Amino acid sequence: MWRRASLYIYALAAVIYLTLPFAWVAAVSFMPEREVTQQRWWPEEPTIGNYSLYFDVEGQSADVGAAIARQFPRAIINSLIIGSAVMLLNLTCGSLAAYALARLPFRGNLLLLLFYLGSRSVPGVAIMIPMYLLMRSYGLLDTHLSVILSHTTFTLPFTIWILKGYFQTVPLDLERAARVDGCTPLGALVRVFLPVTTPGLVAVGIFAFIASWGEFLFALLFTTTIASRPVTVLASDFAQELQVPFTVIAAGGVLVILLPLVLSFLFQRLIIQGIGGSVTG
Amino acid sequence: MARVRLNNLTKHFGDVVAVDDVSLDIADREFLTLLGPSGCGKTTLLNMIAGLESPTAGEVWFDDRNVTAVPPERRDIAMVFQTYALYPHMHVFDNVAFGLKMRGVPAEDRKKLVQAAAKTMEIEHLLDRKPRALSGGQRQRVALARAIVRNPGVFLLDEPLSNLDAQLRVVMRTELKRLHGELEMTFVYVTHDQAESLILSDRIVVMKEGTIQQIGTPESIYDSPANTFVAGFVGSPPINLLKGVLEQTGGGDWRVVGEGFSCGMATSMVERMGQSAGREVSLGVRAEDIGVGEVQSTANSDSETASETGGQSGTQVRSVGRAEVVVREPMGSDLFLTVDVGGSNVKVRTRPENRMDRGDNVELYFDPGKIHLFDGESGEALLDIR
């Protein structure tokens, strides 16, 4: 009985820790400005006024920050384009490499593995200047492509690492059975291996997407206008405008978070199993 | 329908020699078993027949076709894997139909063939389930159905029963034998269970560390093992092996004398072996070829003379020595006694009515026609007894 009770207290503490910061911001986003100054936890008179600025397509509002807020839908589309491309590149390049590492014994596989691990340990700030100059020299500044490429390179090593672990959990006999059943090596890959590993692929795909959605440094460096600016950069631009009330910033934050949050809820099981299992496996 | 020939097949994995210079000729529709302990290269050999592993050296022939470099999808084979390897993302029907589909069999024919195979394996009611919703035995049937549905020439089975519980294993064993009778296929069956191999096979190939130890029918493997390894591996309980020396008595009789026993040999037999006195040998005798009797009340030497005289009559068997019962294991239809012969344990099978128990002294009798002699050093058989 005691054990039960303390377990629930423990669980409650965990829930509070994990949710409270975000819950407060979400609550604030529904508060009228004056309620924030009263240090409230819950909106007395909830309003969606803070959000209206972001959907002010006609450009009616003359509020502070309205000019930036109006760009939100566009920025979300930019983030979507970038995130999806990063996800696809990760899945294609990552699964090919991971398949080779997991399945085909070959000379130099350890070297490659260390190369991937090493790339992963290079911090973004360490390569930002050369990357910036590189993108500039190819005329890629302020394009989606520059952000996509940079995001792909820093997510890819992790993707390969995870997928290698995940692929190794699939019994080799499955592909052998497919070969005996008449598949070519490629056929066995496409008809048996890929369907069986779909959960893992989805998990790393979502992972790469969310990582790209949340990345800031390269997005900040490479994008200058709304033609390519993703939503994280816009959110920080917005917050740096003086005078913008925190309630409105909070609403913007909630909008930025919404998609990754929904994705992580939907694919929670896959992510926890797929990522956790193969990192330690 | 296919005859399979392996010519000097060898497979190295780095420094490991998994299969070492194996040559085999498997007849069409034969049931051939590869038998050996774990890690002896059975799976590797099977995989080379399937084309899943390319040999380091040697050739594989199906009938008159050299298939050594032919990939598995273009060999006429089907395989049942130790882990079954059912496709987890497909229903049972699609699992069974997959091979047909890959070979371009039209949908209606597929359906008919799958139904037929499902009927043979009695899994018709499982066709729309996913593999994870099946029990071990059901999975095994599905794996078999998936293999037989294509009616391949060669049917490869890698320890298909090893993941089943003991009872189911017996049922499926019978099933396999029936299947082989019905289907006109060559079966190559891998197992490390000697009983399975004795029951199922036309011929058995006993392997050890990548090399073939003996090829033969179950009877010949059991009755005339080529060496102590085969003798010890085939048969349950394992054969009793006793170290001894070949000696000739003053009367010209031959016998094997070791610690605590002295076993007479037919002179003709020894002569056929061309052996000389003083040679170190291992004497092998199976539990069922040993008799135990009450110790005669007379003194030891008297009893020996008595048996010897009896032996000359040709009907009575001489005692080979005295032993003490160490363990008594009743097994229903049989009773197994472990007795101590000069410090070595010997297993004896007798009838369950026998009342002998721990601590009793007994007289041991070996059936002279069922004795195996092996070289004391190499372990090679000195003589085929029949």
Place this chain on the structure above:
Amino acid sequence: MTVLRPFHLMSRTRDLLPLLLNLPAVILLLAFIAYPIGISFWMSLHRYNLRRPDQVYFHGLENYATILASSEFWNALWISLYFTFMAVLLVIVIAMAIALLLHESFRGRGVVRALLLIPWAIPGVVNGLMWVGLLGDYGAFNAMLEDSVAAVNYLFGINIVYTGMASPFVALNAAIGAHVWRSVPFACIIFLAAIQAIPTEQYRAARVDGATSWNRFRFITLPWLYHAVLVVAIFETMNGFRAFDLIYALTGGGPGDATHVIAWQTYKEAFARLDFGGANAYSYLITLITMTLAIIYIRLLYRRGLVQG
């Protein structure tokens, strides 16, 4: 033997396929990580300030000498080390606690598990903005901190002045707290998987042997989690050293230089002072530090035979 030959050829080509499959990834990483790292090193040996584009010239290790002699660098390095050390420690402890909780079975576990990913899904910048609010003048956490400081003052009869994020101590530790909060879920996922991989018989056996629950944790769970803890430590060390977006949004490096972590310092060097030569030297030093740490960790993993090729 002549039959050997075709297979030798086959094994050659067999080595080719996996390399081919790795090619796209390798090209991407070479082009956008290895090459920039090389350039970065080359540039770090130059005087290269965008304000003086006419004065670009090679001057060897001078940038490094300048940096190593500057107090800014050492300050940033210490702040980063403190930041990273605290972050790694806290992430491991908190994530472990939650993972152990999620391993227990109780009603509502699914809910906790679903909520686990919330902090992870929040972008670093937005996380920074959130904590700006939480710790700002009207923030909920600010109020709580204020109240607790007041309570402590009252209880002990002392007089600590609470100045919120204007205090270097509060700002740095708040940044650590925010960083940790966002990092916990990932570590927790790894720990959870590792805990679930522990065979339950081990616990049964320990229970039969009369081990207390603490001893079971100490002698079964922890050893089994050694690998997972190392993996998390690697990830979190790297993340700690590259913490940038949070600082950008939460403190802007301030107050003063209290939160000038090394990534922030590098960014300043490059894009505020426009000293690309110096910034590259900075970034090279960061790379060296994280690489060294990574190599130490990987060697630890190897020693345990936990990384296979």
